[in-house]
Amino acid sequence: MIQGENRKLWLSIRRSLRGRCPNCGDARLFRAYLKQVDNCADCGEAWSEIRSDDAAPWLTILIVGHLMAPVMIHMIKHQYFEPWVSAAILIPIIVGLSLLILPFAKATFMAAIWALRANSS
Template identity: 60%
Template sequence: MAMIQGERRDTFLSIRRALRGRCPNCGQGRLFATYLRQVDRCAVCGEAWGELRADDAPPWLTILIVGHLVAPLALALVRYGSMPDWAITALLVTVSLALCLLVLPRAKGLFLAAIWASRARSS
């Protein structure tokens, strides 16, 4: 059952649940039907998720996080590494891609939970 309208929503608990891919309301149902597509409604509590939109925020956060992790690695490999340039490039592309795929759904969950907890709605 959906949460009562006036009830307080714990933002940090919702975000922790969403980072695990779970419904920010109950923590039991799945938040995503596929890799990035959120479910229309939670199968457990019935909370509506289809109307929430995170738009460009998850890719922005993903780029911010991955960039801050990969840039120092790139600088260290170029300065101190003894690998050929093609190997450094291949490694950095692989690490960047893997991190993007790992971070993006969690970033979307984070923003969906924050939007839901603040009761903000898309227009």
């Protein structure tokens, strides 16, 4: 169902987190990993104009940092492994988590910008 003029923030974010258009919830929001579609294939909403810029990496770093900082501190404090082994374990996890969360963060901000009409200049 297309939202029209009355855009609901949380409905838009929920739809975007599924990778769908925040307006109609049917068509895909991304055509590649972080490349949004120019226009929705179903409702025609223009997504190329919505830019989340640095907000998505900021949210990703915030989440991954809060998830991994306690793990890193615990591993360093108790010295389970040599430092290079800890780094060899933690770095792929941190990079993987970041790559996993980033598209969801971008979709969240795109939906919020669209729903709040925050992209007008």
